[in-house]
Amino acid sequence: SIQRSRSEMLYAEALEHIVGGVNSPSRSFKAVGGGAPVFMKRGSGAHFWDVDGNRYIDYLCAYGPIITGHAHPHITAAIVQAAENGTLYGTPTELEIELARKLKTAIPSMDKVRFVNSGTEAVMTTIRVARAYTKRSKIIKFAGCYHGHSDLVLVAAGSGPSTLGIPDSAGVPKSIASEVITVPFNDLASLQQALDHWGKDIAAVMVEPIVGNFGMVMPEPGFLEGLCKMTREAGALVIYDEVISAFRFHYGSAQTYAAFPDKQAIEPDLTALGKIIGGGLPIGAYGGRKEVMAQVAPLGPAYQAGTMAGNPASISAGIACLEVLQTPGVYERMEALTIQLADALQQSANHYGIPLTINRIRGSFSAHFCDHPVTNYEEAQDTDGEQFAQFFRLMLDQGICLAPSKYEAWFLTTAHTEQDIIETITAADNSFKTMRAGQ
């Protein structure tokens, strides 16, 4: 087992000063048996190094934004240049127009765009805009989809489509949770029931069109089409949370993804973005139909602002990242390596008699320890968290870094090489073998 004494020391120190020792709960190792998370120091390409000098192959990829690998020279140069020109002006810049134009070209349902600082802000504001536009207050969301940490979307399922939500976090008032209805993903009948029950009160139906938060889960054929149709019939807006999915699977959004042939039938009114579009710096964005976006201040009555919004460093990194992703063949290459990895993991797990369900979507996949398909949150919950925790630690000790949660995906980058994949396959095979031996 590799030495991580400096991480352990720093974690003890961090606990003295930073609540829980981490600046996002997802970084803690609570879900994988506790202890010190790894403190990273430096990254380059598909690798990063911790404070003890250990090297890891990165499949966490910062929960999604790092799609071109760490310290990609084109992005680094863009950030350096932005820093040299001054980090913030509080005025518009030409750069913002360029990124907005790139997003609009790739995501045709966005007539108008607004930049914010995080995915949370983007989602939060789409809800406000939808409420302003429809003059209604409730939203419907899907169980297990994560939409950031604003009050409204930190609400868990009630016991059925006609039941209002209960707060998922302390500090979210019941009155706010009562504005949210949660239904199962891939379940149009439940959505219809909820719309029938609450229709005139529903401002929007919010969905991750391709789910990234309880594994990678594709909508079943017809799900998005049905969702859009039913939502419109109820007079509500469709909001796509594409904070993870945009630019992850191809150069564009779910709406333009080849898996969905009828683009018109799945067009959202509003889209929330984040992660990749900032090239690894803080960013969020939302956009949509012109009439709907006309609600936003200074044009309309829905207020949203931001001191840091559209800051030149984030915008420059975002433009540079999208430029890298426009290089022909990058998604195909990531996909080819991911197929190689996912297939080998599956074979190896099968060989050692360890149930594993892999959902792969182009250059990313989830690997759930279970012997049933994972198409919704309930099925993702019904997987073996202890086996995952053991696998996670065995992989980490062989220099393979995954997200410390059984719900998170593995992400590849344009920087991963076949050598990385081969090393990872060997590590996984060793891990499954050890797990088998311990049974």
Ligand code: PMP
């Ligand atoms: N929406 C989705 C689909 C996400 O995955 C996330 C973050 N994991 C968010 C919103 C929130 O984004 P942020 O962490 O940038 O606030």
